[in-house]
Amino acid sequence: MTRGAANQRIERGWGRISEGSRPPWKSGASGPGRGDLPGAGFSHGGRRGLKAFPFAVREAAREGPLFHVGLRIKAAILATGLFGLMISSWGQAQVTFERLVNSAKEPQNWMTYSGDYAGKRFSALDQINLANAHTMVAKWVYQTGATGKLETSPLEVDGILYASAQEDRAFALDARTGRPLWMYQRQLPGDIRPCCGRVNRGLAILGDKVFLGTLDAHVIALDAKTGNVVWDRVAADYRTGYSFTVAPLAVKSLVVIGISGGEYGVRGFIDAYDAATGERKWRFYTVPGPGQPGHESWQGDSWKTGGAPAWNTGTYDPATNQIFWPTGNPAPSNRGAGRAGDNLYSNSLLALNADTGTMNWYFQFTKHDEHDWDATQIPVMIEAGGKHLIAQADRNGFFYVIDRTNGKLLSANAYGKTTWSDTKDAEGRPVANSQSSPTLAGRTVCPGALGTTNFMAPTYDPATGLFYVTARDQCDTFSTAPQPYEAGHAYYGSAYFPSEEAEPYTGFLKAIDPATGQIKWKFEHTSPTWSGVLSTGGGLVFSGDAEGNFIAFDAASGKPVWHFQMGGAVYAPPMAFAVDGKQHVAIAAGSAVYAFGLP
């Protein structure tokens, strides 16, 4: 890009920023306001300050980023070019597939759910590091106004932070100040069937749109600059238990998304929609129908209500054009009688062709599950010893390392308290023992139904070579009883209860060496947390706790080096970005999104 072109882009950019940032109550302009945002209809605002802007740019260039940023940010600036960075910092550039593939080249941005296609949730930013993390302060707080569990993992692109919240809210914030640019909230029907809270875990971004899966099983594209609905597609009938809570994944020209509803006896699927038009390009049913391979793993008609949802975000390997997407429990979750067989492809990792959705291979973590052990944990792509691997800390208590070229299991080691398996099959897969199957009176099994981990996003730090995951030791009593399927009604086949003997439950942040499966270190929380984990180039690991603390740990030792009390329990993973050359770490807690940085 030439310098002249850059200036033009900057000027256009200023026009936008002026419109967006000018206090509406001063403008006197009226417009079609949206939601709670005062004067949100500012699209006819003026262009005040246009001439002054180039000076501001020069000032920023001299005083700002270049003199204070960490090495990785400097590298990014050099790679992008100074004006490239300036433009991108005003939120103008399109988010192309190439940018998503090469996300490592712009560590100041966080453009996918896990920060990259590999699922590492690793930020190369090192401005905040072991030496200075103890000085971190809160930079801003954004209150969503939502109640319940805020599970969102924000995106940040070119100075704008995009996130979702409960009841299918979405919003865009000035990443420097936390001030909202737009807000969206879907008008949900009164009779939706969210299994586990009216939650949403995040957005995807591609081109000039962000994508939201809704609790009434729609996929929606929003204009990234306004929050306007661009297209809206129905994936399934919510009245029979289908919903979306997952952050979609944008791949090539597609928006890939997996369904929820394993508690309602849905037939799970993974969909891909054309990002531009909303047209559905493919669907992969996670429960194979008659005539398809794997169908024989279901007894009778049980496949029709077999569950196997796909409610956590998968990963993508550009080298092989494969999507790795994990699936959840077979339904009914606590009753195996009536669905004899392995129940493919429940609790599995699927390798799908990104263009067609056809399956290349699968690996099933828990066969014929009766404990609600969805295998929907993030399948993290790691490279080690010249091998292309996937590491997954599974809800069933075992840490699996899989060869992602062929789906073969390389190792499976317990990383928490497990009682359900004493042996492994010929492939090395843990096999359930006879004492783990639920009975009417109830049987105590570890881990409990919540699992050793759950939807909490883990992280892999290439520098330490460690995999960090939130873990829980809790045993539950599993009871089973016959239950007829009735469309739209919860379909558990009975229930589970915390085991009285096993109290209190304990929660940890654990650092696992994928090469050996050994726990390198663990930090015991006061109580189990639902927070995800972030690692950074600063030698730090970040996570939150149920007591409301946001904590920075030494990635090598697990020693806490900083904490901040946010006043609300954490159900979300942290992420990192840099704006104006300053690194931030953000996380949702209570009903708010917090951003932290150096003083």
Place this chain on the structure above:
Amino acid sequence: MFRAGCMGLLALAMLRIGANADDRNPLAGTAKAAKAGEYEFRINCALCHGLGAHGGGRGPDLTRAVKKHAHSDAEMFQVISNGIPGTAMPANGTNGQGVGMTDEEIWQIITYLRSQEVKVPANAKGNAARGKDLFYGDANCSLCHMVAGKGGRLGPDLTAVGGSRTREAIIDSVRNPSRRLAWGLTEATKEFPQEYESVTVVTADGKQIKGITLNEDSFSVQIMDTSEQIHLLEKDNLKSFQKSRQSAMPTYGTDFLSDKDLEDIVAYLSSVGAK
């Protein structure tokens, strides 16, 4: 947690005003609805109220015909829908357990509960008046426990316990206080996670403090000592921090408190808690 009390009653009064559900259960008395309600109950309610609704560690016995917070079907509907503020009873779909219920499913649960009710409650075995004397006198309960604003602070307030716990649970708590501490709330209802753990700390200046935890996180702890003084401490500044799930409450064996005395105390707590 033993924290029902007046808040719940006040809330019920408010809910009555705001009631918009049908006054009568449209599914009342139908066997099919009761069966469906049993499934829903196991998924959504049994965690606290126990299988069969006989009461669990955290929730009252719902087979009692006389319920504290809801008498009519419409009141039960409101309590299940909206929870009971100030207690561990959450609003429908917000407790992290189960999936949340449709209106129809709530009516099914009410139908199920009605089918399980024991119409004639067992006569209280004890003498409530004598139990009150014991509570505030020889049994020393009130040194640590409060009922209706009178008594100590070191243990849980027992004003509501007679209505929210089974007789068996209360007796077990007295005979084996360390078997379970005052039941901690599950995370979803963990706004106040007090579990009355016993704690002993030594501060930087060598002072030892013994008491119970009011709250705690990884970096700080809030303690009430045995003379009801509150200490707000940062763990980094302590010389030692030791926590125990051995209850601060002494074990009341039959040599100290006879079965009859205990029945009288339970009768007293029930007489207060049922109000």
